[in-house]
Structures are given as C-alpha cells and as structure tokens.
Amino acid sequence: MLMARNTVLAEPALTDKSDPDLVPRLSAEKLATLPPAVTRPRFAPRSLTTGIVHLGCGAFHRAHQALVTQHAIEQTGDRRWGIAAVAMSRPDVVNALRAQDNLYTTLLHDGSEVRAEVVGTIREAVHAPSDHLGVARRIADPRVKIVTLTVTASGYCLSPATGRLDAGCDSVRHDLQCRSNPHTSIGMLVEGLAAVRRGGGTPPTVISCDNMTANGRQLRRAVIDFAALRDDRLADWIERNVQFPCSVVDRIVQPATSTDAAVTRNWLGGLEDRAPVSAEPFLTWTIEDFEGERPAWELGGAQFVSDVTDYELAKLRLLNGTHMLLAYLGGLAGHGTIAEASSDPALRALARQFMLAEQGPTVSLAEPELRRTVDDLMRRFRNPAIRHDMSRVGRNGSDKMIPRVIDAMSDNIAAGRPTPAAALLIAGWIRWFDACGADDAVMELIDDRADSLTELARGIADPHRRASEFLRRTDIFGTLPESARVEREVGDALAELTRDEVATVVRRRLLPEFDKE
Numbered sequence: 001m002l003m004a005r006n007t008v009l010a011e012p013a014l015t016d017k018s019d020p021d022l023v024p025r026l027s028a029e030k031l032a033t034l035p036p037a038v039t040r041p042r043f044a045p046r047s048l049t050t051g052i053v054h055l056g057c058g059a060f061h062r063a064h065q066a067l068v069t070q071h072a073i074e075q076t077g078d079r080r081w082g083i084a085a086v087a088m089s090r091p092d093v094v095n096a097l098r099a100q101d102n103l104y105t106t107l108l109h110d111g112s113e114v115r116a117e118v119v120g121t122i123r124e125a126v127h128a129p130s131d132h133l134g135v136a137r138r139i140a141d142p143r144v145k146i147v148t149l150t151v152t153a154s155g156y157c158l159s160p161a162t163g164r165l166d167a168g169c170d171s172v173r174h175d176l177q178c179r180s181n182p183h184t185s186i187g188m189l190v191e192g193l194a195a196v197r198r199g200g201g202t203p204p205t206v207i208s209c210d211n212m213t214a215n216g217r218q219l220r221r222a223v224i225d226f227a228a229l230r231d232d233r234l235a236d237w238i239e240r241n242v243q244f245p246c247s248v249v250d251r252i253v254q255p256a257t258s259t260d261a262a263v264t265r266n267w268l269g270g271l272e273d274r275a276p277v278s279a280e281p282f283l284t285w286t287i288e289d290f291e292g293e294r295p296a297w298e299l300g301g302a303q304f305v306s307d308v309t310d311y312e313l314a315k316l317r318l319l320n321g322t323h324m325l326l327a328y329l330g331g332l333a334g335h336g337t338i339a340e341a342s343s344d345p346a347l348r349a350l351a352r353q354f355m356l357a358e359q360g361p362t363v364s365l366a367e368p369e370l371r372r373t374v375d376d377l378m379r380r381f382r383n384p385a386i387r388h389d390m391s392r393v394g395r396n397g398s399d400k401m402i403p404r405v406i407d408a409m410s411d412n413i414a415a416g417r418p419t420p421a422a423a424l425l426i427a428g429w430i431r432w433f434d435a436c437g438a439d440d441a442v443m444e445l446i447d448d449r450a451d452s453l454t455e456l457a458r459g460i461a462d463p464h465r466r467a468s469e470f471l472r473r474t475d476i477f478g479t480l481p482e483s484a485r486v487e488r489e490v491g492d493a494l495a496e497l498t499r500d501e502v503a504t505v506v507r508r509r510l511l512p513e514f515d516k517e
C-alpha cells in the first residue's frame with residue numbers, strides 16, 4: 001500500500017506504557033542526584049532567561065544548537081541565552097519536555113561507546129498551534145536577540161522556480177489574512193518583526209540552520225516578500241534592519257529509539273526521560289559573522305566566518321548528496337539504514353566514486369583534504385549505532401535535488417565531466433515511487449509533491465519516457481544543461497533498475513579504481 005504523506009516526518013516523543021506516577025522522571029530537582037558519569041549542565045537551568053527563540057523543536061535542534069548553546073553558557077556563565085523551543089505542529093515532544101522541566105538527554109554514539117549529556121538550555125517548550133502568548137510576541141520580547149530555525153526547505157514557502165515567496169500557497173494566504181495566528185514560520189517571523197518595529201526596538205538576528213543553499217539569503221527573501229504583501233514600509237524596515245546570516249550545520253541525528261530510551265534510563269540511574277535524542281559525536285556549525293549580541297557559540301563548538309559558501313557546498317554536495325544516493329539505491333537494494341547501505345560493497349564503492357569523481361571536483365577542497373573528508377564521511381555513514389533509516393533520509397527528495405545533486409551535476413556537465421552516479425541517483429529516486437508502493441515496502445514515501453509524482457510514475461511505464469517527464473519538472477530539477485543526454489542516461493539507468501539487481505546496475509558504472517576498492 002502506498003503511504004504518501006505530505007508532511008515532514010513527525011518526531012514522536014517516546015511512548016511509554018509504564019505508569020508515570022511510579023517511574024521517577026528526569027527533573028531539575030534530580031539533576032544533582034544523577035550518576036557521576038552523566039554530563040549535566042554546569043549552571044542551574046532555571047536561572048536562564050530566554051534570549052533565543054528557535055522554530056522547529058525537532059531532534060536536530062536539540063542535539064545541535066541547544067547543546068552548542070549549553071557549552072557556550074558553561075564557558076562564559078552568561079545566563080541570557082535560554083531557548084524558547086517552538087514545535088511547529090505536533091505537541092508530543094513539547095508535552096514530554098514540559099513534564100521534565102524541559103530537560104532531556106543527548107546520547108552520543110561513536111559506534112562502540114555511548115556518552116550521555118543532559119541538556120538544560122530549553123527554557124520553555126512551546127507548541128505553536130496551541131500557544132496562548134503567540135510565537136510572534138515571544139520573538140518581539142526585547143530580551144530575545146536571536147531567532148534560529150530548523151523547519152526544512154518547505155517551511156520557507158519559496159517557489160523553487162522563482163526563488164521568491166510562493167504567495168499563492170494556502171498557508172501563506174492564511175497567514176496574510178490571519179496575522180495574529182500565523183501557521184508558517186515566515187508568517188510568525190514577520191508578525192514578530194512587525195511588533196519589534198512598532199515598539200521601536202532592535203530586531204533579533206534571524207539564523208537559518210536548514211540544509212539549503214544560501215539559507216540566510218533565502219530566508220531573508222521569503223520574509224521580505226511576505227512583509228511586502230502586508231506593508232511596503234515594513235518590508236523596507238526589515239531590509240534595512242534585520243540580519244539573516246547564513247549558517248551550515250552538521251551532525252547526524254536520529255530521534256531516539258526504544259533501545260535508546262532504555263539506555264538513557266540506565267545512564268540516568270533509573271530516571272525516565274521521554275524526550276532523549278541520539279546523535280554521532282561529530283558536530284560543526286559554521287555561521288556567517290554578524291553584529292549584535294549572541295551567545296559565545298565559538299566556545300561551544302561553532303565557528304564564525306565571513307563567507308560560508310565553501311562550507312555549504314562541501315556539506316550539501318558531499319554529505320547530503322551522498323545520503324540521497326545511499327538512501328534511494330540502498331532502499332531499492334533492501335537495506336534499511338544508511339549504515340547498512342554504506343557497508344554494501346557495490347554501494348560503498350559508488351558512494352566514494354560519487355564523492356571523489358563527481359561531487360568533489362565541484363567543491364573547493366584540495367585533493368588530500370577531499371580524500372580525508374570522504375574517508376571521514378564513509379566512517380560516519382557506517383556508524384552502526386545510528387539507525388538513520390531510508391524513509392527519513394529519502395524524504396522530500398524533490399526539495400533536495402537541486403542543491404544537493406543537480407547544481408553539482410550542472411557544473412560537471414559544463415566542465416565536460418561524466419556524471420554516471422548522479423544519473424543513477426536520480427533514476428533510483430524515480431524508482432523509489434514504485435518501490436514505496438510495493439506490498440512489502442519498508443520505505444515510506446514522504447514528499448510535498450508525492451501526489452503529482454506518484455501519478456506521473458504510475459501513468460508512464462516506459463522508463464525513458466518516464467525519466468524525461470520527471471526531468472522536465474523544472475520545480476524539482478531546474479533547467480539542466482545537455483538535457484537530452486541526461487534524460488537518456490537517467491532513462492537507461494531506470495530501465496536497468498527495473499530489470500536488474502541494484503548491485504549489477506551499480507557495478508556497470510564503477511570506474512576501475514573504485515571497483516577494486
């Protein structure tokens with residue numbers, strides 16, 4: 001049965017059958033009694049005031065920005081940087097956090113060992129749809145100096161064809177009509193910034209932490225376009241006064257599994273935590289320099305640079321692009337996780353070839369650094385303790401194609417370099433629509449464009465025609481150079497994937513030096 005869902009994968013808080021009254025819960029009071037091996041905040045969480053509003057209180061934020069902020073506060077003792085973490089749709093995580101004084105455990109798995117750290121930077125957990133105060137009023141609080149976002153590309157309400165706000169989409173239309181109760185992050189930001197302007201205050205700096213090209217500039221465009229639909233003077237004020245630095249985040253994170261819940265309980269000496277997160281130890285956060293007050297994030301693991309472009313291209317094309325390759329082809333080959341797919345000899349060789357011979361030459365890393373980065377990435381992908389499943393990594397492929405695959409493919413075509421792995425990745429994604437519909441499907445199809453793409457996939461049996469129709473979707477692929485050749489290569493790969501084993505199709509495209517590895 002096809003399970004198309006037009007929403008991002010929800011992050012459920014762990015459900016637990018135990019009686020909440022009988023199982024002691026993680027709480028501020030119990031922090032001092034935690035076993036010594038557990039790292040805990042070196043400040044009293046309740047002593048923080050809220051200086052940051054974060055939109056998108058998912059696992060990623062809690063294992064990344066919230067932790068970097070904790071380490072920065074520990075270094076400086078500056079208590080102004082508590083976070084109001086806003087869940088945009090589901091209330092589960094908010095409810096779980098509230099019942100434990102907004103504390104939660106981050107488990108860091110390096111593949112052989114686990115470390116546990118309790119995080120205490122979330123000052124308030126907010127469920128946007130039921131929040132009485134309203135996210136905009138929180139943003140407008142003069143103590144709030146920073147707004148960060150992890151809402152995925154679709155949360156920016158931009159039209160891929162124009163790069164401008166999609167003013168026709170239902171949620172944007174709703175937010176324009178119903179200003180006091182916006183549903184989108186863009187509507188919330190504009191309403192909050194409008195309140196700052198009315199009050200004559202200094203606006204917060206707004207930092208995108210989503211995996212997108214030039215994320216700060218895209219966010220700025222969306223916010224200014226939205227504001228202009230309300231009032232040109234507001235748009236002008238935002239343009240002149242609000243900073244939207246770009247930032248590049250990196251850490252592989254998974255929502256905690258039930259095994260993690262049990263592991264957490266052991267670490268916490270029997271205390272219950274219903275909102276733990278699990279991640280790899282690796283973490284980077286590269287932020288474009290900006291003016292104004294902020295936590296000393298550089299003391300907590302972040303770095304500030306004048307231009308993030310090189311970091312962004314390397315991250316999106318090497319890590320995120322290869323994740324897509326492993327998810328689609330790995331899923332078709334029957335693997336359940338990225339770790340399994342990257343341990344499969346044929347896929348491992350293809351992933352290396354894709355990074356070293358296709359994506360790598362389009363990013364500005366010198367050969368030795370590129371090789372080191374690829375070796376590190378392959379190690380990170382193989383981390384057996386991270387159950388990074390295919391549905392999660394493969395979701396919203398239609399939003400991810402251009403920045404993670406097509407931009408590099410276009411650069412390669414312009415430079416005369418062949419792109420067999422990228423063509424196979426695209427074919428794998430197109431085939432994914434059939435595979436998710438199979439009776440024994442283990443992957444779930446999650447994509448904002450799932451309906452129209454499923455219809456397209458079902459309507460055309462011939463692989464070459466189907467490849468051409470998909471590739472003509474400019475909202476997904478933009479305008480490809482040498483499109484006839486790309487259509488033929490993707491069509492060939494799709495025909496082979498329909499007929500042959502994935503490993504056989506992969507091996508036909510391996511260059512000798514990778515096939516031997």
Ligand code: CS2
Nearest residue numbers: 249250251252320323392393
């Ligand atoms: C993944 C990312 O799901 C995905 O799209 O590629 O979440 C990836 O794990 C992170 O960007 C790693 O920093």
